[in-house]
Amino acid sequence: MQIAFMAFQGAEDDGIYYQHTQNYTPNNGYTYSEAFISDRVGVIGFGTSTRPALLQVGNTMLMTWKGVVNDGAIWMSKYIANPSVAAPFSGLSVTPAEAGWTNNLAIVGPGNDPMPHTSFGPSLANWNNTALMVWHAAGNDNSIWYGIFDANLSNQIAQFPTGINSEFTPAIINFAGTLIMVWRGEGSDDALYWATAQDPNVWHHHGAIPGAGSSFVPSLTVFNGQVFLAFKGVGSDTSVYMSQIANVGLLPSNTASWVYRWNVPGIGTSTGPSLCILNSQLFMSWKGDPGDTAIWYSSSPSGAQNSWAPQQTLGNGPPSDPQSLNYGSSIGPAVATFSA
Secondary structure (H helix, E strand, O other), X not given: OEEEEEEEEOOOOOEEEEEEEEEEEOOOEEEEEEEEEOHHHOOOOXXXXXXXXXXXXXXXXXXXXXXXXXXXXXXXXXEEOOOOOOOOOOOOOOOOOOOEEOOOEEOOOOOOOOOOEOOOOEEEEEEOOEEEEEEEOOOOOOEEEEEEEOOOOOOEEEEOXXXXXXXXXXXXXXXXXXXXXXEEOOOOOOEEEEEEEEEOOEEEEEEEEEEEEOOOOOEEEEEOOEEEEEEEOOOOOOEEEEEEEOOXXXXXXXXXXXXXXXXXXXXXXXXXXXXXXXXXXXXXXXXXXXXXXXXXEEEEOOOOOOOOOOOEEOOOOOOOOOOOOOOOOOOOOEEEEEEO
């Protein structure tokens, strides 16, 4: 069984909300099971000023996020469907001892190193049965950092090599043992760049992706043995574009290349989309155009330009009722696949 988890900052507040798909059929669309995480209703007290990150590791869904406004710490929790079954990251205990998200814990560096801080928020990828996290440094520092975390959430933390800098946090995935990372340039540089690694400590910078540019964070996923990239356009261009690696068999060699971008018709975003896989479909979700805080979603059997189902929305009203799906996000969702 596959479900898609979604997590996002609220439309009018810094609370973190999540939900996941249920009863999926390609012809009938999606229905959602909803849950609410916010100190406003005394549930757990998670909050962020940006977009969270989600990743399945073993039998748990891991979530990391930047704190609210001036809190640059990176926080982490995991979702436990069955507390009686051991799950990765024992440093995150279940509070209370029931199904749901564990206590939120600030990530620390190894030994006496300070905890990492960020001005945007992290991204996650699987690596050797644990999580590799990348993040944009705090403040005006556009350097990119990474950490590989053990069960107690403390392990190696290091800065990426010179030349890998960004205005935002990169997107990262693991494709058959090869890490692939895509990031927007810094400052006025809207180009999207990419690099690969088979060792997180040794990266190969492949330069700009032809024709690809964005004013926000891109998204990566692996679908049907192919690497797909989705991103918002440059500046006021709210279109959503896609590309894919044309010859994945050549990875991690720099002779691998990207297909020239294509757009997904009829949709727009002021931030950027997120990708995952759901029951043999490529699943994408995004915040609407400027002024539209609704969360939208669609799916495609192939990712091709004209293969996407008509967009649907979760609604765009204020999150006044924790049992209502009628709310949106000011920055857009993260989505991730959970396979049971």
